[in-house]
Amino acid sequence: MQITGTAAIVTGGASGLGGATARALALKGAQVFALDLPGAVEKAEAVDGVTYLAADVTSPEEVQAAVDTAAGSGAPLRIVVNCAGIGPSTRTVGKNGPHDLDLYRKVVEINLVGTFNVLRLAAAAIGKTEPLEDGQRGVVINTASIAAFDGQIGQVAYASSKAAVVGMTLPAARDLSSVGIRVMTIAPGIVDTPMLATVSDEFRAGLAAGVPFPKRLALPAEYAQLALTIVEHDYLNGEVIRMDGALRMAPR
Secondary structure, three states, X not given: XXXXXXXXXXXXXXXHHHHHHHHHHHHOOOEEEEEEOHHHHHHOOOOXXXXXXXXXXXXXXXXXXXXXXXXXXXXXXXXXXXXXXXXXXXXXXXXXXXXXHHHHHHHHHHHHHHHHHHHHHHHHHHOOOOOOHHHOOEEEEEEOOOHHHHOOOOEHHHHHHHHHHHHHHHHHHHHHHHHOEEEEEEEEOOEOOHHHOOOOHHHHXXXXXXXXXXXXXXXXXXXXXXXXXXXXXXXXXXXXXXXXXXXXXXXX
């Protein structure tokens, strides 16, 4: 599927994986609508071809409004990349007692329910576009994590939310096959995003040393490159791709 002349939605689009993907899609000729929380949108760097929309992915009303904006842009909405998510670290039972249940719910609500909320509403809009070759109308790319497979100590909420995104991939692809929408998931390893900007160089070097090859952190641009490849490769569907340098995480 060609990217030029399409409309695209990218969640978490103000920075990190989402920011890199929004820029890459815009450079390929898409009209990109980058969704993020209001505070992130206010700080986002202006990029030609990218329109920032303040929206909470867990809000049906806010996401529907964003989908309506993208679908009414004059270009057919065919691309969605879900990057919004959070990753707090807390043990199931820690020094202060059991894992806070509200925190667990929040992680699942944003990482899983938010992803599905965007997928379902955007897919409904994509399904109304004119079909392309082989009846294809568009593609949705979700973001999991290698923590879905190798969750570490303290990642019980994050890992279970991302494992659910992995589990959603194939049935969603099957559900949407009748309207020509592909569904894929990328499971990144350790990516050099703003979340790592506050840690020391020594700590970052330690993270990089654990990657078999190449021995460095992944770059947001590499995630974006993979996302664009998925969009353009029409036979990729219902699959999860690990982008991790062959890393398999230890318990801690």
